[in-house]
Amino acid sequence: MSIFKEKRYVRVDVESKPEEGLWMKCKSCGDLLFKRRVKENNNICPNCGEYFFLTAMERVESLVDEGSFTDISKPIESNDPLMFVDSKPYSQRLDEAREATGLPDAIVVGRAQVEEIPIVLAVMDFRFIGGSMGSVMGEQICHGMETAVLDGVPFVLISSSGGARIQEGVFSLMQMAKTVTVRRRLADARLPFVSIMTYPTSGGVQASIASLGDVIIAERGTMIGFAGRRVIQSTLAKELPANYQTDAFALEHGGIDRVVNRDVLRGELAGVLSFFVGVKR
Amino acid sequence: MSDERTLDLLEAKIEELRSLNREDGIDLSGEIARLEKKLEGMRRELYSNLSDWERVRFARHPKRPYALDYIGAVFSDFYELHGDRIVGDDPALLTGLARLDDRPVVILGQQKGRSTEENQLRFFGMTRPHGYRKARRALLLAERFSFPVITLIDTPGAYPGVEAEELNVGCAIAENLLTMSALRTPIVSLVIGEGGSGGALAIGVADRVLMLENAIYSVISPEAAASIVWRDKERMKDAAVALNLTAPHLAELGLIDTVIDEPLGGAHRDFQATTENVRSELLRHVEELAELPVNELVAARYERYRNVGRFRTITDGD
Numbered sequence: 001m002s003i004f005k006e007k008r009y010v011r012v013d014v015e016s017k018p019e020e021g022l023w024m025k026c027k028s029c030g031d032l033l034f035k036r037r038v039k040e041n042n043n044i045c046p047n048c049g050e051y052f053f054l055t056a057m058e059r060v061e062s063l064v065d066e067g068s069f070t071d072i073s074k075p076i077e078s079n080d081p082l083m084f085v086d087s088k089p090y091s092q093r094l095d096e097a098r099e100a101t102g103l104p105d106a107i108v109v110g111r112a113q114v115e116e117i118p119i120v121l122a123v124m125d126f127r128f129i130g131g132s133m134g135s136v137m138g139e140q141i142c143h144g145m146e147t148a149v150l151d152g153v154p155f156v157l158i159s160s161s162g163g164a165r166i167q168e169g170v171f172s173l174m175q176m177a178k179t180v181t182v183r184r185r186l187a188d189a190r191l192p193f194v195s196i197m198t199y200p201t202s203g204g205v206q207a208s209i210a211s212l213g214d215v216i217i218a219e220r221g222t223m224i225g226f227a228g229r230r231v232i233q234s235t236l237a238k239e240l241p242a243n244y245q246t247d248a249f250a251l252e253h254g255g256i257d258r259v260v261n262r263d264v265l266r267g268e269l270a271g272v273l274s275f276f277v278g279v280k281r
Numbered sequence: 282m283s284d285e286r287t288l289d290l291l292e293a294k295i296e297e298l299r300s301l302n303r304e305d306g307i308d309l310s311g312e313i314a315r316l317e318k319k320l321e322g323m324r325r326e327l328y329s330n331l332s333d334w335e336r337v338r339f340a341r342h343p344k345r346p347y348a349l350d351y352i353g354a355v356f357s358d359f360y361e362l363h364g365d366r367i368v369g370d371d372p373a374l375l376t377g378l379a380r381l382d383d384r385p386v387v388i389l390g391q392q393k394g395r396s397t398e399e400n401q402l403r404f405f406g407m408t409r410p411h412g413y414r415k416a417r418r419a420l421l422l423a424e425r426f427s428f429p430v431i432t433l434i435d436t437p438g439a440y441p442g443v444e445a446e447e448l449n450v451g452c453a454i455a456e457n458l459l460t461m462s463a464l465r466t467p468i469v470s471l472v473i474g475e476g477g478s479g480g481a482l483a484i485g486v487a488d489r490v491l492m493l494e495n496a497i498y499s500v501i502s503p504e505a506a507a508s509i510v511w512r513d514k515e516r517m518k519d520a521a522v523a524l525n526l527t528a529p530h531l532a533e534l535g536l537i538d539t540v541i542d543e544p545l546g547g548a549h550r551d552f553q554a555t556t557e558n559v560r561s562e563l564l565r566h567v568e569e570l571a572e573l574p575v576n577e578l579v580a581a582r583y584e585r586y587r588n589v590g591r592f593r594t595i596t597d598g599d
Binding site: 075076077078079081082084085086087104134135136138139142164165166167168169170171172173174175176177178180181182183184203204206207208209210211212225226227231232240241244245249250253254255 | 438439441442443445446447448449450451452454455456458459462463478479482483485486498499500501505506509510511512519520523524525526531534536582583586587589590591592593594595
């Protein structure tokens with residue numbers, strides 16, 4: 001990756017909240033880690049290199065030029081169109097997710113710059129009901145693409161989603177069609193769409209907008225696929241290959257363009273976007 | 282449906298009495314009339330006010346008419362086109378040319394098997410990536426010659442398997458959505474049985490979406506929803522209710538355009554009546570859409586999908 005300028009990540013301000021515990025255990029190597037240190041390291045284990053989840057805002061901060069991000073998300077939230085109740089009411093799930101994340105839904109949309117190239121980006125947050133796509137996420141993705149068309153800039157989507165949101169039924173299913181329908185506007189305007197797949201990119205998100213990038217980049221360690229491992233195992237009752245639905249599997253079978261380490265993702269994104277700067281529209 | 286079996290037994294009994302009446306000249310007409318009245322009452326009791334779960338059972342009923350039944354009864358001169366030109370042919374999704382009245386159309390139809398052997402061939406109607414890619418081929422053919430497209434949806438879902446993931450089924454679905462979203466020819470989709478999630482939507486982006494009365498359309502099967510969000514497989518009946526997956530519910534929510542009536546007892550009880558209803562609805566929609574200039578057609582489809590979804594504006598009180 002030497003063709004790309006090496007840049008250091010944006011340092012993230014960490015408020016010290018000692019009551020939440022200063023230490024965490026790595027789920028991979030079992031090492032006891034100083035949380036602040038992990039956060040400063042892009043949520044990568046300093047010991048074994050394991051990637052931990054990034055929240056949407058942590059992802060934004062790790063990817064774009066410092067101070068360049070403006071949140072342009074539409075001020076909308078789910079109205080629970082089916083008044084869905086499973087083991088608990090969907091409205092309660094939403095409240096809990098809002099409380100836990102400080103977000104109205106599982107996605108943030110904004111304008112930003114990546115090494116001074118202006119873009120519109122939409123970033124999913126897996127903490128919010130598994131990053132699932134319901135009506136709000138569908139609308140926000142479309143809003144992002146439409147803003148990119150208005151601004152005449154590339155669109156970047158960073159997926160982290162288990163798929164369609166069950167609790168909004170067919171409304172969620174239709175967001176696959178909705179986002180794909182609007183995706184064509186970017187093509188009509190000759191604007192590039194870079195799809196970045198992070199852990200996990202699956203189900204209805206993988207089977208719609210995330211798979212339609214002009215360029216598809218996967219972060220190392222992601223899981224990419226349509227039908228979940230459990231679904232396949234219970235349907236077929238047979239063992240799956242060890243690398244099944246991994247980034248390497250997707251690369252080997254031609255589903256994605258590249259696999260990239262988290263710490264060079266930003267340079268990689270800037271590098272690929274630079275090819276499209278100055279394309280005649 | 283054990284009650285349905287009682288109906289079948291009663292029907293057989295009446296038939297037996299009828300033949301006795303004919304062959305032996307014994308007058309049983311009084312008894313026959315009494316039983317017929319009883320049968321009619323039982324039918325009404327059983328089939329009016331179906332629960333959502335009962336509709337799920339109907340949608341998957343082993344006797345339910347499948348795509349090929351409609352292709353044979355509603356259309357003429359079906360000329361099947363095979364293969365995606367890359368990997369192979371998928372017998373779980375049929376494509377071909379046919380005539381609706383005298384109008385050439387392109388048909389995409391998801392096909393389940395009747396027998397065990399046929400289901401081994403057709404994977405129980407679960408479409409594989411080359412099925413979706415064959416469908417895309419047929420869609421582009423339709424566009425090239427301005428033939429309306431009719432899609433018959435009936436699948437538990439896309440086939441989940443290692444091979445399907447290797448061939449990137451998710452991307453195959455996504456590309457079909459993209460192709461259908463701006464295809465410059467009319468598209469009418471009809472859910473005849475099971476509309477299983479993305480595997481169904483992959484041939485379901487359309488100008489008009491119709492459903493048979495006892496068909497279902499869902500983001501996830503009630504069984505899978507029960508095991509994922511209730512964490513209890515046995516709660517599928519509750520999941521069926523919560524998902525709003527029946528045709529009447531989806532019409533009420535504005536997610537589909539038309540519910541096509543089925544005869545009492547389901548499409549298979551009187552296939553001829555079902556066929557008549559399907560034919561007249563398909564004709565009506567295709568004729569209406571064929572009248573529209575293609576730019577208007579595509580613009581209307583764009584608006585339809587751009588605006589699908591429900592949410593509210595966040596107010597300061599929240």
